[in-house]
Amino acid sequence: MNITWPNFNRNQLILTLSGGIILLLLLFALLRDSGNTVTLEEATKLIEANQIEKTFLDGGYTYFATKDKGVVKIASSQLPPELTAHLLIEPKSSYGWIWFFFFFALIGGAGFWAWKSRFGFDDEIPVETPVTVSKAVSEPEAPSSNVAAVKSNVRFSDIGGIGDVKEELEEIIDFLRNPKRYYSFGARMPRGVLLVGPPGVGKTMIAKAVAAEADVPFFYQSGASFVQIYVGMGAKRVSELFSAAKKNAPAIIFIDEIDAVGKKRGGERNDEREGTLNQLLTEMDGFEETSGIVVIAATNNIDVMDSALLRAGRFDRRIFVELPTAGEREAILQKYLRQIPHDLSIAEIAKMTVGFNGASLAALVNEAALLCMRQNEIQVKQEHFLAVKDKVMFGKKKIAMLSDEQRRYQVRYQAGKVFAATWFDLPYEKITLTNDAITPPTAEPQLRHEIEAHIRVHLAGIASSHLRFGEHASNASHDLGVAKELVHSMVYEYGMGSSVLPSAEDEAKIIDRLYNEMSMLLERNEKILGKFEAILNEYEHISKALAKATMNEIL
The missing domain is CATH 1.10.8.60 (Helicase, Ruva Protein; domain 3)
Structure with missing residues (x-):
């Protein structure tokens, strides 16, 4: 088994070396022979003066513990027996050294245990220990995942305008509160509920409200958090998420932006995303219908999602959250x-x-x-x-600095759009020289004449400029692009061309017809256009109320 030795800083190294030196000095001081050697004459004087307190033998020497000179020694072979006959000579005791070594062994063991706890060494250290050499740029470590439930405090009473959605989800709430009622009847709840709708309509708040109303733990994850640069980490996070939910069942798992991980599997290969998606499919198949877990997911675009996620038994209930009426x-x-x-x-x-x-x-x-x-x-x-x-x-936009000529073109261009938006009674509050807040068609179903009215507005600026100047400016690119998108949807998505089957010729015919019709309408109402130009030139904006009043005065 391999260990990586800890990296000491300079202070730690100095303290370690200092401690070792002090320990060696203590050992040297205690283990060295501290007795001074004396001659026979000096030993005789000490004995005759009654200076000897204790006598002991050790390794061929006789040691005398004296009152004034401490411990002295003399070779035992030099002492005549009659000189030490009256002294009590004992062998030297070794118990002091045993206690000394026991004490230092205890201190050393405690230090090693503390060192091991600090740096997390394994119990077994091999004979050959490889040393890890640090690199200038270390490899990134895979992030750890800590899945925890949150308690939602959002209620349905805190969210406005979701009456239809609330009715769909009340059944899920009742199931989480009283699961036995459904099991006894032989019914099962959908494992997955998919909330589909544009950004900002409150899909996350709706999921939190379901958890709060049912009083169950709420596990939130973003689909983007599953897509990792580390191989296998996305699948691991999915597994951890479902494991945590099972331990806290009944519970709700909410996966926001699920299309980040649940996109269709096609030619562009991404092994990590596919592995994560496969793990998600496995987990949704793996938990029992009686587990008390409901998976709620949200997406802005259901068209890009893999069909395997949408089949029955996974996200088999879809709730569309539209823009509010x-x-x-x-x-x-x-x-x-x-x-x-x-x-x-x-x-x-x-x-x-x-x-x-x-x-x-x-x-x-x-x-x-x-x-x-x-x-x-x-x-x-x-x-x-x-x-x-x-x-x-x-957003807050800086007003463009226009030259006199550019201003004349811009005034004429916006006057044409004001006329078209007011004539066809499209919703807008005001139109300025640099901006027009005309809301694109959002209602479903969209009628053909409603879509064509929006297209005419986007073509009106170009037609108005050509009537006055015989040309238009480059700022028409946005309007022209929107007009093309709407015509393309009419032909290829709604079957509103010359036939139900789409064709590129139909697109060109529709946009040419609408442009010509708008040009003729503007030409017949040049007087109204002139009034709108005067207002825009003076005030740089015009409200819908003023535009309607001006139009009614002239007509």
Whole structure:
């Protein structure tokens, strides 16, 4: 067996060497012969003067313990017998040395035991002990995993706008509370529940709420934490996670972003990810239906997940968590505004936040509250929400410095988009020279005319610029890209081309038709476009309310 000797620093080495030297000096002082040799004449004088207290023999010498000179010695062969006849001569005792060695053996054993405990040596040390030479750059050690359950304090009452999801999960909660009721009836609960939805809709909070409502331990892991650079560590973490859950059953295992480890196995080989995925599949097959363990996982994209995870007996129940509707947004806002003094219509705030998820609504409320405090107001009002809405959606952007010519092009470009968004009554609060907060279509099912209205808005800036200048600027790339994506989805995903079967020709025909229709509509309403240009040029922004009022005055 191999051991690696500990690395001493300089102070430890000095202390060790000093202790050894002191021990050797003590041994030398105690073991050396300390008696001084005397002559026969000197010995005779000591005996005749009654200076001898004790006499003993050792190794051919006679030792005298005297009152004044300490211990002296003389060769026994030099002493006449009549000189020491009246003295009691004893052999030298060796018990003192035995106690001395016992004492030092005890100290040495205690020191070795402490050294061993400090550095963790094994019990057996081989004759030949290899010494490990440290490298300039040490190899990384695989991290240890410590799986521990957490107690969730999130309840369904803390989450707004999840009525449909709550109904689906109440059955899971009842099963975790009363498993015998289901077993006696011969029913089984799904081993895995997959929460599917875009980021920020509250999938993690929902899983925590299930654990809190059922009052069971909650084991949280991110799918990314299973994907390790160390071979076998991902599979080990999966095994440890399920082992810990089994010991604390009934329990909930929640795996966030499971698509990080559960992606489809294809041509690009990744042995570590595949090994981890195989271990996850094995663990889900391994625990009994009566174990009291429910695995909840979350993903933003179910399409990339391996089919083996989605089959019956694993994640056989799927719950889709969509972006909140207007009513659900109102319920979420009410939760976040409970502790914040406000004077506003929550329903109005909910209507103007189309496309916001739960996380965005939380950020919106917080930003509005911070703005209210900066302005030394005592209540949050609707104008605070209007002021920070674009910041939450798009981030704080630096206004671009435009030349006079660039500004003319930008004003015309945005005026065309204002006209299209107002004409087709798309949801937006305001449009500025540098930004337009027009929410992309999110409702399901999406009707063809609704998708085409959004495409026309993204083409309106280009069409408007060509009507005035005969060309458009490079900033149209984003709008053109969005328009192409929407047309591609219409043809290849929704079957909205000239036939149900998709074709590239259909994409070109649709985008050309919508562009031409938008150009003719803008040309017929040049007067309205001019009004929008004037407003944008003066104020650099225009609200939907003002745009509608301006349009109604001219029509």
